[in-house]
Structure formats: C-alpha cells, structure tokens
Amino acid sequence: MAIQCDTLVHNVRIASMQVSGEPYGALYNKALVINDGVITAIADLTDTDTFETLKANAASVVDGNNQWLLPGFVDCHTHLVYGGNRAQEFEQRLQGATYLEIAERGGGIKGTVAKTRTANHATLLESAIKRAKRLCEEGVTTLEVKSGYGLDVDTEIRMLTVAKQLEQHLPLTVSTTYLGAHALPNEFDNDADAYIDFICNDVMPIVAEKQLANAVDVFCETIGFNTQQTEKVFQKAHELGLPIKAHVEQLSDSKGAVLASRYQALSVDHIEYLADSDIVHLAQNGTVAVLLPGAFYYLSEVQKPPVNALRAHNVPMAVATDFNPGSSPLASILTAINMACVQFQLTPEEALRGATIHGAAALGLHDRGVIDVERVADFTLWDIDTPAELAYCINGHRPTAIFKGGKHV
Numbered sequence: 001m002a003i004q005c006d007t008l009v010h011n012v013r014i015a016s017m018q019v020s021g022e023p024y025g026a027l028y029n030k031a032l033v034i035n036d037g038v039i040t041a042i043a044d045l046t047d048t049d050t051f052e053t054l055k056a057n058a059a060s061v062v063d064g065n066n067q068w069l070l071p072g073f074v075d076c077h078t079h080l081v082y083g084g085n086r087a088q089e090f091e092q093r094l095q096g097a098t099y100l101e102i103a104e105r106g107g108g109i110k111g112t113v114a115k116t117r118t119a120n121h122a123t124l125l126e127s128a129i130k131r132a133k134r135l136c137e138e139g140v141t142t143l144e145v146k147s148g149y150g151l152d153v154d155t156e157i158r159m160l161t162v163a164k165q166l167e168q169h170l171p172l173t174v175s176t177t178y179l180g181a182h183a184l185p186n187e188f189d190n191d192a193d194a195y196i197d198f199i200c201n202d203v204m205p206i207v208a209e210k211q212l213a214n215a216v217d218v219f220c221e222t223i224g225f226n227t228q229q230t231e232k233v234f235q236k237a238h239e240l241g242l243p244i245k246a247h248v249e250q251l252s253d254s255k256g257a258v259l260a261s262r263y264q265a266l267s268v269d270h271i272e273y274l275a276d277s278d279i280v281h282l283a284q285n286g287t288v289a290v291l292l293p294g295a296f297y298y299l300s301e302v303q304k305p306p307v308n309a310l311r312a313h314n315v316p317m318a319v320a321t322d323f324n325p326g327s328s329p330l331a332s333i334l335t336a337i338n339m340a341c342v343q344f345q346l347t348p349e350e351a352l353r354g355a356t357i358h359g360a361a362a363l364g365l366h367d368r369g370v371i372d373v374e375r376v377a378d379f380t381l382w383d384i385d386t387p388a389e390l391a392y393c394i395n396g397h398r399p400t401a402i403f404k405g406g407k408h409v
C-alpha cells in the first residue's frame, strides 16, 4: 500500500519535546511524514525498505544532513505592536534622570500610549513587521501579541488587527491578547474603577464580537489594577467565552496568580513574587507559569521566580521575550532561553521546552510546540551537536532552515 506523503524529512536528530525517557524527547533514526502541513507519521528508518517506499512516494524529500530538528519556537508573551520607542528615555535615565522626571516629560508607558494612538495602521504594521522578523529569523513560528498601548476603543482594535496581519507578511501564526487593563489612560483621571467598567462594557464586547483576541489579560499589580478590578475583567471574559492570562506578582505578592488560576487562566506571567504556598493552585487548574527573564534583567530585579517549587508541583514553565518598548526590548527568543538558564537556573532542556511545548500550552495551543503525529509541521533545523548549545551560546546560532506548516520558508 502506497503511503501518501507531501514531504519526507529524514537524516535528522529530532528534539521532539515529547515527554519520554530521552532528554529533549530525542528521536533517532526517524523520518517525518508531512501531509497538508501536518505531521501524519513518524516513520522508523531502521527498516531500509520502509524508507525506500516512503521516499518513492514522497512529492518532496528533505535530507537534514544529520542536523538537529526542533519544533518551531512559540514566543507566548510579547507587546511588539507599539508606536515610537524609548531609546531616548533609556539614554536620559543613564544620564541620571529619574523615572518621575521622565514621566513628567511625557515618557514611560504614557509616552508609548500617546505615540501608539497617533500612529496610523500602516506605520504600526511596518514597525511590528520589523520587530517580529527578528524573532522569525531565530525560528519563532508562533507568536503572541498583546494590545494595551491604545487603551481606547479605536487604538486597541488597531493594535489587535495589526498583530493578526503579521501572518500575511511573515511565516507566523499570531495569537492575539486583549490587554486593555494594562495602564490607566489620562482621560480616566485616576478613576481605575470607571476605566474597568469601560473595558468591560464598551471594549470587550466589541473585541469578542469581531473575534480580535484569543485571550484577555490584566496587569494585576500595585501600580496596575487591584484584584477586585482584575476579577471584574475575568468575569466579563468568562461571560464572553474568552480565556484569560494575567501579569501577576511581578513587583509584589498581590495574590493575582491565585485569582487567575481560580478562573482557569491559561497562564500567569512574570511571577517573581509568587509565594510557594500559592503554586498548588496553578497545578490544580492547569495554569502555565510564564517566566520573562528579559524584564527581570532590564529592571535589574533581584527577586527570582520560585522555580524549585514550580518544578516540585510539576507546573509547566514557559519562557518568552516579553518584547516591549519599556521593560524588555528583547527581540531574541534564544537570548530569553539563555537568560532563563543563567538568571533563573532552568536547565537548557527546561528552557527549550519553555519556548516550545510549554509556550504553546500558555496559549492554549496543543497542536504545536512538539514534534508528534497530528501536530502542525512547524520546525527548524540547526547545525549543532546538542540542543543545549542553543541555550548555552548568546547570539551563536540561527536555524539553517525553517518550515512553517510543512513549507520551507
């Protein structure tokens, strides 16, 4: 019987990221059989006849030259659609200006909001393509992008639309997240409760109706929104059938992670100040812990996320760039992987799982981030001796080939 095969990938060492006895879920002497963009079989090549039959039936054959094959990276937390940048503030700060002085000059997040509101669709798209392209070059094939620099109806919609359009310009799947509860806009003049009502009543129904977002996120923090305000947004998201994510415990233990996991959050992100005793709630609700070492580095934070306790409770840990103009202008998933190892003591295997299978789980996407049958054929080839090299070396590697949905891009 002839086996249908669009593309056959052989002569590769596969870091499948499946949970198996092997480090990285490694598979040897196997070939990927790809049809319609999906891995339909993983063939055992120890039998030469099988290989010859497959090869004869394949429309296209890829010889991996004994390189390592990994799932395409999933960067599950970014804010890469925004107007302007904050290089000038960075410069001012290092010349001695304080945060308050910078804020008074119209800088900080409010400065980004002002620049994003005045940026038209084409300008926002053009700058977002440039940023996302850097991630693609390192093998990111799925990217999450949050809104949250518009804070009004029009700009938030524009940001989410631009984010989704990245798919038309780059070999990417984009998962969008509505983060209206990111900061308090000037027009709400210190009335956070009124702004939360506005988000819930005037923005979220539109976002849901137009299917602009795959999830809803809140910045639950002393300088963000309190747990009552956060819960209102979660309740509304549930009502609208949208999954939730949350920025929690980045600067203080505000108990946002417990609240988010009670609402079956896909993920809780940052979590440097998460208490060990709260981790059981993440484990019980299947919530992924997203570690963002770029922000930790950029803010010179010293409090580390509770990695040992997360391990002890088998909570999946994802690693992402948090690419944003203020606290993590990091256009490199490989650097985030390295930082997660150096700063948070993740093993290279944990960090690479964090940017593949666990990153996908943080987006509720279970069809990717792992090399297995019935998963999308998003993968990369690397000229390395061991996957650990990708975590070990800073700016040392680029994939030699990237496949998105089974197509070489």
Ligand SMILES: [Zn+2]
Residues within 6 Å of the ligand: 077, 078, 079, 247, 322, 324
């Ligand atoms: Zn963030």
